[in-house]
Amino acid sequence: MKSKKTVIGGALLLCVAAALLSICLGSVKLTLNQLYSALLAGPQGTAGFIFWYSRLPRTAACLLSGAALAVSGAVIQIVLHNRLASPSIIGVNAGAGLAVTVCCALGALSGWAIAGAAFAGAMGAMLLVVYVGQKTGASRTTVILAGVAVNAILNALSEAVTTLIPEVAMMSVDFRAGGFASVSHTRLLPAGVLILAAMTALLLMHNELDVLALGEDTAKSLGLPVKRMRTVFLVLAALLAGAAVSFAGLLGFVGLIVPHAMRKLTGSDSQYLLPVCALGGAGFVTLCDTVSRVVFAPYELPVGILMSVIGGPMFLMMLLKRKGGHAHA
Numbered sequence: 001m002k003s004k005k006t007v008i009g010g011a012l013l014l015c016v017a018a019a020l021l022s023i024c025l026g027s028v029k030l031t032l033n034q035l036y037s038a039l040l041a042g043p044q045g046t047a048g049f050i051f052w053y054s055r056l057p058r059t060a061a062c063l064l065s066g067a068a069l070a071v072s073g074a075v076i077q078i079v080l081h082n083r084l085a086s087p088s089i090i091g092v093n094a095g096a097g098l099a100v101t102v103c104c105a106l107g108a109l110s111g112w113a114i115a116g117a118a119f120a121g122a123m124g125a126m127l128l129v130v131y132v133g134q135k136t137g138a139s140r141t142t143v144i145l146a147g148v149a150v151n152a153i154l155n156a157l158s159e160a161v162t163t164l165i166p167e168v169a170m171m172s173v174d175f176r177a178g179g180f181a182s183v184s185h186t187r188l189l190p191a192g193v194l195i196l197a198a199m200t201a202l203l204l205m206h207n208e209l210d211v212l213a214l215g216e217d218t219a220k221s222l223g224l225p226v227k228r229m230r231t232v233f234l235v236l237a238a239l240l241a242g243a244a245v246s247f248a249g250l251l252g253f254v255g256l257i258v259p260h261a262m263r264k265l266t267g268s269d270s271q272y273l274l275p276v277c278a279l280g281g282a283g284f285v286t287l288c289d290t291v292s293r294v295v296f297a298p299y300e301l302p303v304g305i306l307m308s309v310i311g312g313p314m315f316l317m318m319l320l321k322r323k324g325g326h327a328h329a
Helices: 002-024 032-041 045-080 092-105 111-136 140-164 166-171 173-177 185-204 206-213 216-221 226-248 254-266 270-294 303-322
Strands: none
Touching (some): 002 032, 045 185, 045 206, 045 270, 092 166, 111 140, 111 185, 140 166, 185 270, 206 226, 216 226, 254 303
16 A cells, blocks of 8 residues: 555656646746746736746646546546547547537537537447447447447548538647647636546545446445446546547547556556546646647647657557457456
8 A cells, every 4th residue: 555655646746747847848948936936926027927828727738638538548447347448549539529619610619618518529429339339249349449430430520510610620720639729718717627526526436436347247246336336437537538628629548548557556446546547647648748849849749649649559559468458447
């Protein structure tokens, strides 16, 4: 137990370091003294303006989206008993993306409307994949393939909307690639409230999640209402993914590679796995965003592209290692 708490402490320190780098580095560098002054004086002067209106909301968006997608991926993997499942692979992110695109096309641009639409789209996509898996008696590998098919269909529908309505296409360029260049308080605040609420609920129900991970028959024998709890966990996972997508766009592979890496450090105990996934995902996305801003300056590479370059090969390695995903979560 001491070593697991040490892992959580180390992940927290790395997450804080990534956040400080994100705030201090950029086209204009901020020193720690300038950062301290900006915290005390508010948005006054160049450093204060950059901190409060650019770096702080962007860093907060990185931290929230990374934590949400990583925890969502961990929960989906446990509930579906498949370590190759993640929000981006089984169509959850694509469902949220389609809903946000339609929301923008209808002119509903408020933060709560977009966050709500993203959650509804993510939930719809997840329920569709689960329904197909249950009705066909599909294996774990087939469920992933069904998710890939749903993902392709939903992305195609999003492209159709942006093609037919050019104004939406202009608004969603960053959204489709995934990034934080245009993140705003109006989108971040509602989504942040939903993410923190869902994260708290999952942490409080970590025992039920561990029982569900034992398998349906074992969970029933221990008195767990399996169908109800499975639905609750899928709703919370969809809420996390949808809220993150509403302001971060279609970031891929966070919900796949972070839980996979963190599980090696903490094991499958949800009491430790979920917090470490949250911290690891937050730090990973924040660090990737900082690299995409600093390394390619004066250009800014959308962080979703960098994360796909990292995540794609890792997914292939996992696929080869797991021989198609037959291992349990």
